[in-house]
Amino acid sequence: MKYHDSMERSADVLRQALQLMKRHGSALHPVNYTLWYEYVRGENPPLRAAMDRYLAQHLQLDDAVAEALHKRFVLGSGLDGTLIERTAEGVSTVLTGMAESAARAGDQTAQYGSSLSRLSEELAGSTHSPALQEVLNTTRQMQIAVTEMQQRLADSQSEIGQLRAELRRVHEESRMDSLTGLANRRAFDQQLATCLAEADTPARRYQRPSLLIADIDHFKRINDTHGHPYGDHVLRAVGTILKDTTPEDCLAARIGGEEFAVLIPSRSLSESRALAESVRTRVAAARVRRQGQETEATSVTISIGLTLFRPGESATAFMERADQALYTSKDSGRDRVTVLAG
Incomplete structure (x- = not known):
């Protein structure tokens, strides 16, 4: 639907x-x-x-x-x-309107309360008829009602704030891979589209983005030999290394089963290659221990493909060239970085 x-x-x-x-x-x-x-x-x-x-x-x-x-x-x-994401956007719109309305109502209520207080003080200090006494009593009741309304508005604004915070959390979770804590494929695709749109502007002509795609070597064998829980442990370990190694202006994501990507918006190809080699060597140096077997650990390697964006090309073509470089690394013996220049 x-x-x-x-x-x-x-x-x-x-x-x-x-x-x-x-x-x-x-x-x-x-x-x-x-x-x-x-x-x-x-x-x-x-x-x-x-x-x-x-x-x-x-x-x-x-x-x-x-x-x-x-x-x-x-x-x-x-x-x-995509319904959840669209729903979150709609809820955010609703809550923004509610918060603004509550704030306006709170201001108006406070002003009205001040006017009632002044009127009450003036009436209380004067000689007045039964009719004025009734007005005074009504004014005092209105003051109480206004105070209660202000409290309800404050409570509503607090509740709205909590709802908006919850929505932000849900939105972030919808863009995150739950196993590794990296960005998921949806978040990666969105960021890639934005990055390439900016890369095709005159201001970014000399700052072409690079794309790194990495794949865990022999991952099926890891799962078959040690079981899927250990395979998940390996994925988390590689994800942690990527998070620790990737600069803040870059985006690391898990884009498939055992496939990862790093979008590098503004580095030279040599700098991007140095980053790729750093990731590869750190993974190769790590030892992933099996639960309950602290004395035994398995070494894991990754193969990496790296390419530089060609002005005007599509996101699909960009990723296909990074994949091509990755396949070359696989075919050449794995545990290496292959660069396909733009």
Whole structure:
């Protein structure tokens, strides 16, 4: 299922979804965002019917039920995989508007409260009729109501801040590879597109980006020999080395099973090669220990392909040339860096 909603339509749906999530005590995480978005949108009748049946009996969706509904009625329906990211954008828009409205209302309420206080003081110090006494009593009641409203607004702003922080966390997690802590393929592709668009401007003519693609040597053999948990341990170890070695202005990512990439936006080819060699030698020097066998460790190597961007070429062509360099490293004996000049 593909989504073509405008941001305004998405924000309207999410306003309703957030109200329902609060009413039913739904936790703020991507699965529940997606379920309630679908529920309000109304174009997934089986999901809505299932949620209605459950809520009629239990009032709240616990995480286990939400996960089961998500797998059956969302993932099982071929729902567009970008929905969570779009939902997060819509929620952020809604919350920004709520925060601004709350701030304006708080300012207006504070001004009104000050006016009421002055009026109350003036009335209290004067001789007045029963009618004025009624006005005074009403004014005092309004002061109490205004104070309570200001507190509710402050609480709402605090809650909005927490929601926005949660959304930022969800957004970051949606761009991160959970196993290695590196950027994932989606984040890499987005950053690559941005980098190449900037590289094709006159200002960046002499600062062409480089791309490093690395692959763990004989990774299938590692999994077959030591098991997949150890294979995951190896992936994490290589990811840690990449994080520690990659400069801040570069992006290290896991882009496939045992394949990694480093996007280098503004280094000379010789500097990029030095970075690639540093990564390769650090991986080769490391010893990855197997859990429960502290005295035994396995050495791991990686093969690397490196290339320089050609002005005007597509991201696909750029990556294909880096892959070509990687294959040359593999075919030449592995544990080496091959450079394919731009």
